[in-house]
Amino acid sequence: MSESKLIRLGTFDAERSWRPSGLATLPAVRSPGGDRVAAAMDELLAVLCGPDDLLITGSALPDSFIGVLAGAGIALRYRQAPPAGTDDDGHLTVEQRLLHAAPGDLAGYGLAPYAVLPETGSLIRACGLRTELPGVDVVCRVSSKTWSNALVRTMGLRGAGTVARSVPELLTQVEQLGTATAVIKDPYGVAGRGTMAVSSPRMLRTVTRVLQRQADQGAAVELLVQPHYDRAADFSAQIHVTEDGEIRWHGIRLMENEAFSYAGSRPVPAALQQRLAQAGYRELITGVGTALASEGYHGPVCVDSMLLRDGALVPVLEINPRVSMGLISLALERRLAGPGTTARLSVRTLRLPEPSTVSRVFGRLTAVLEERGGLLQAGRTGLLPLTVNTLRPPRGRLYYAVVARSLEEDRLLDETMAEALDMVGRQPTEVSHAP
Structure with missing residues (x-):
C-alpha cells in the first residue's frame, strides 16, 4: 500500500462477520467479557502506525496509555469513533459507527483495516478514502477453512482434513480417522472458538446431538475434521499479497497456544528456522500467496503452521486473510x-x-x-x-x-x-x- 498516511482501525472478531448465516455451530462455553475484550483489541494496532497515520478506536484511550506508548518510542495520533446514537452502539463495529457519522476530514487518507468487513467498502466511499481493497466476498471465501483445506489437497501438503456436510458424515469421518482424538473445526472459527478436540464417544454424541438439533431446524452443517496432531511447535508466516500479485515476505513467529487459544508470539529459534529453510517453507507459503492472488485477494495474510514431534511439517493449517497477532508481534520486534x-x-x-x-x-x-x-x-x-x-x-x-x-x-x-x-x-x- 503506497499511501503516505493511513487510517488504521479494525474489528478483531472479523470471522463473525464473514460467517454465513444459517450454519450450525459447535457447542461452546463463552468467556465472560470476551466480546468486550475483543472490541478493545484494536488498541494493538498502535504498533503498526507510522508518524502520519491515524488510529481510530472503539473506546477512548486514557492520556496515561498514550504517554506510556510515547515513552517507549511509539508516538500515536488517535481519535475515538463517534457514537452512532442507537441502542445497538455497543454491538456496532468501528466501521459501522463511522458510517453513521462519517467524519469530513478523512478524505485522502488510505485505509489499512485489521480485516475487510461487509461495511468496509461503504466506509471507503463515505469518507473519500484512497484505498483499493479486495471485495468482501473474496475475503469471506478464502478465509474459510474449507477453502484452505482444498488448497492443501491441491498442493499435496500434509495436514489435509475432510469436510463434513451432515451429522452422519461427521460421525463417519471421525470414526475413519482411527485416532484417539479428532479435532472438529467451524470453517470460520478463530482463537479457540469454533474448535473442539473430541476424545471420547460420549463427547462425540454430545456434539452430534447439538448439531442435529440445529440441522433439524434448517441449519446447514459444514465442519472440518482433522486428526489431533502431536505438535512440537506452532508458528505462523506473515506475508502481504500486492494488487499485482507480488508476494512480500514479512517473517515467521513462533506461537504460544493454550487449548487452541492464542497466548503469545516470539522469535523463531535458529534450529527451527534451519529446519523450515531445508523444507522449502518460504516457497510453499509463496505458493499460498499466489493462490490467494488468483482468487482476487490482496492484503495481509497469516498462515498458521506446525512442526510435529516426529519431525513432519504441516505447512498450512489455517489461512487468515487479515492482520494477525504474528504481524503485530513482528512490528513490535522491529520497533522496540x-x-x-x-x-x-x-x-x-x-x-x-x-x-x-x-x-x-x-x-x-x-x-x-x-x-x-x-x-x-x-x-x-x-x-x-x-x-x-x-x-x-x-x-x-x-x-x-x-x-x-x-x-x-x-x-x-x-x-x-x-x-x-x-x-x-x-x-x-x-x-x-x-x-
Whole structure:
C-alpha cells in the first residue's frame, strides 16, 4: 500500500462477520467479557502506525496509555469513533459507527483495516478514502477453512482434513480417522472458538446431538475434521499479497497456544528456522500467496503452521486473510528491539476487583512496573502494556510486549509482571511464558 498516511482501525472478531448465516455451530462455553475484550483489541494496532497515520478506536484511550506508548518510542495520533446514537452502539463495529457519522476530514487518507468487513467498502466511499481493497466476498471465501483445506489437497501438503456436510458424515469421518482424538473445526472459527478436540464417544454424541438439533431446524452443517496432531511447535508466516500479485515476505513467529487459544508470539529459534529453510517453507507459503492472488485477494495474510514431534511439517493449517497477532508481534520486534535484544508479544487473563475503571487499573499497573524498574522506555529493555480497555473488571486481558537481552531477563521480567498484576487484582488465571 503506497499511501503516505493511513487510517488504521479494525474489528478483531472479523470471522463473525464473514460467517454465513444459517450454519450450525459447535457447542461452546463463552468467556465472560470476551466480546468486550475483543472490541478493545484494536488498541494493538498502535504498533503498526507510522508518524502520519491515524488510529481510530472503539473506546477512548486514557492520556496515561498514550504517554506510556510515547515513552517507549511509539508516538500515536488517535481519535475515538463517534457514537452512532442507537441502542445497538455497543454491538456496532468501528466501521459501522463511522458510517453513521462519517467524519469530513478523512478524505485522502488510505485505509489499512485489521480485516475487510461487509461495511468496509461503504466506509471507503463515505469518507473519500484512497484505498483499493479486495471485495468482501473474496475475503469471506478464502478465509474459510474449507477453502484452505482444498488448497492443501491441491498442493499435496500434509495436514489435509475432510469436510463434513451432515451429522452422519461427521460421525463417519471421525470414526475413519482411527485416532484417539479428532479435532472438529467451524470453517470460520478463530482463537479457540469454533474448535473442539473430541476424545471420547460420549463427547462425540454430545456434539452430534447439538448439531442435529440445529440441522433439524434448517441449519446447514459444514465442519472440518482433522486428526489431533502431536505438535512440537506452532508458528505462523506473515506475508502481504500486492494488487499485482507480488508476494512480500514479512517473517515467521513462533506461537504460544493454550487449548487452541492464542497466548503469545516470539522469535523463531535458529534450529527451527534451519529446519523450515531445508523444507522449502518460504516457497510453499509463496505458493499460498499466489493462490490467494488468483482468487482476487490482496492484503495481509497469516498462515498458521506446525512442526510435529516426529519431525513432519504441516505447512498450512489455517489461512487468515487479515492482520494477525504474528504481524503485530513482528512490528513490535522491529520497533522496540535493538541490538542484542528481542521482543515478544504476551497475554495474561486476570480477574480484577470491582468496582474499578480501566484508567485506575492501568495507572496502578504502570506505577508498579515503574517502581520496580520494569516499565519499558525507548531504547531499553522492559515491559510495555499494549492495551488498556481490555482491562475491564471483573475479568480482563492484558496484551503486553517483553523486550529482553536474554531468556533469563525475559523470565525475570515475566515475574515482575506477575507481581504487578497480583498487586492490581489477583494472580492471573492464564500465563504465557517464554521457554
